[in-house]
Amino acid sequence: MYRIKRETMESIILASNNTYPNEFFSLLGGDKKTGIIDELVVVPATYGRNYTAVKSWLIPIDSRVIGSVHSHPSPNAYPSMADLSSFTKFGDFHLIAAYPYDLKSIAAFDSRGKQQEFIVV
Ligand SMILES: [Zn+2]
Structure with a gap:
């Protein structure tokens, strides 16, 4: 099971709120x-409502990259078809922070979209 450092989870919640909607x-x-997941590796992306295009060719090859996180400006924490295709590019552990961005509204998935457990440490 992946363990996420509390400061990293707080950064995710803060960034999700700051980026809303x-x-x-x-x-x-x-x-x-x-x-143990302990950092956010911010990458160039184009943001929009219900839309995030990541310029994957600009992402450095980093052996510390375990997966990805993105927010949903709705209470739905389940991956879309587009999410599933991007999951396969960025590792095997993916968080979706659904509105209102608290611990209960954040879910984790593997690259096939199967829900995963995680703990905050
Ligand atoms: Zn999504």
Whole structure:
């Protein structure tokens, strides 16, 4: 199970609120061996309502990238078809922060869209 550092989770919640009503997107960085996620790797992206296009060719190849996080400006925390196709590009652990962006509205998925458990440490 992945463990997410509290400061990282707080940054996700803050960024989701700051970006609302648009989507926030970032990659998640951490230690693949221990499964601890401790940083946001912010990447160039085009934001819009219900729309985030990531310029994936601009993302540095970083061995600390474990997955991604993005926000949904709605209470729906489930991945869209577009989300599932982007999940396969960015690792195997993906958070979706749904409105109103608290711990209960954040869900995690693997790159196939299967829900994953996580803990905040
Ligand atoms: Zn989405």
